[in-house]
Amino acid sequence: MKNSKTVFQDFIANITLKESTDEIRSIAYLVFAKILRLDRTDILAAKPLALDQEQEKELYTIAQRINKHEPIQYILGEAEFFGRMFKVNSAVLIPRPETEYLIHEILHHTNLYKNHAPHILDIGTGSGCIPVTIKKELPEASVTATDISTEALAIAKENALMLNASVEFLQHDILTQNIPLGRLDVVVSNPPYIAQTEGALMNRNVLQYEPHLALFVPDDDALKFYKAIAVKAYEVLNDGGLLIVEINERFGHETAAIFKANHFHDVAIMKDLDGKDRIVKGIV
Numbered sequence: 001m002k003n004s005k006t007v008f009q010d011f012i013a014n015i016t017l018k019e020s021t022d023e024i025r026s027i028a029y030l031v032f033a034k035i036l037r038l039d040r041t042d043i044l045a046a047k048p049l050a051l052d053q054e055q056e057k058e059l060y061t062i063a064q065r066i067n068k069h070e071p072i073q074y075i076l077g078e079a080e081f082f083g084r085m086f087k088v089n090s091a092v093l094i095p096r097p098e099t100e101y102l103i104h105e106i107l108h109h110t111n112l113y114k115n116h117a118p119h120i121l122d123i124g125t126g127s128g129c130i131p132v133t134i135k136k137e138l139p140e141a142s143v144t145a146t147d148i149s150t151e152a153l154a155i156a157k158e159n160a161l162m163l164n165a166s167v168e169f170l171q172h173d174i175l176t177q178n179i180p181l182g183r184l185d186v187v188v189s190n191p192p193y194i195a196q197t198e199g200a201l202m203n204r205n206v207l208q209y210e211p212h213l214a215l216f217v218p219d220d221d222a223l224k225f226y227k228a229i230a231v232k233a234y235e236v237l238n239d240g241g242l243l244i245v246e247i248n249e250r251f252g253h254e255t256a257a258i259f260k261a262n263h264f265h266d267v268a269i270m271k272d273l274d275g276k277d278r279i280v281k282g283i284v
């Protein structure tokens, strides 16, 4: 009879990706946790394991999808962000660890609000990972999130429901519409910021599977989201309010200049753990 360890080894033997053994193994652990409810210890313990036909077929199909470079998060329909699992599908960007940095900065800023519950807006919410996390970490906040994509908003709403976070969602185009809200304390956004020509250098798993609406901007106007966000956020932020955005590492200084040109003060560029410019923030 097979055991959990040999089934795991057989699964890995079916993966033909060029990634390192460690990366393939961590993908396989995610698969086994979700599909067979087995963690690393269960697998290493080589427990007797008899798969039924359906499970065998499912593991085979997953291996084929992995071999076609489909991100494991889309295959399993979930991704981790700030310690919580979020549903994802091909209509939403897979939440990235570097985006968690925005959450830390917002929590730090909202510590300043002792006497009133802050109102926070996330523009271009995708899976809803930012507003749902903020609401879970800061339950007294009033949180609104927008996206142009109805498909993305559907997933974001599912996540809010699943994680029991009360967030208001609005379909909204930040490039052509003003922000339809009253006074805000924080505006946050991780907008599309990859120039079309940069796309040519990206990995197949991103390029073929993640939504281009979430990723790309034209080469000749790569900062168009930051320009629109800075103008419109300034109009609706309270005095002392925070605008904070994730950026393309190539455009830290240009994005900071847009903030300054729109009257934000204390404008700062912050680096991620790899030392790359990753966040720009400013105060009204």
Ligand SMILES: C[S@@+](CC[C@H](N)C(=O)[O-])C[C@H]1O[C@@H](n2cnc3c(N)ncnc32)[C@H](O)[C@@H]1O
Pocket: 092, 093, 094, 095, 096, 099, 123, 124, 125, 126, 127, 128, 129, 130, 146, 147, 148, 149, 152, 172, 173, 174, 175, 176, 190, 191, 192, 193, 213, 214, 215
């Ligand atoms: C880089 S993704 C970020 C998703 C999510 N906030 C995250 O950090 O994982 C950018 C999001 O902006 C949305 N978007 C694209 N164009 C937009 C527009 N004109 N107005 C509002 N949202 C837009 C996309 O649908 C996508 O969900």
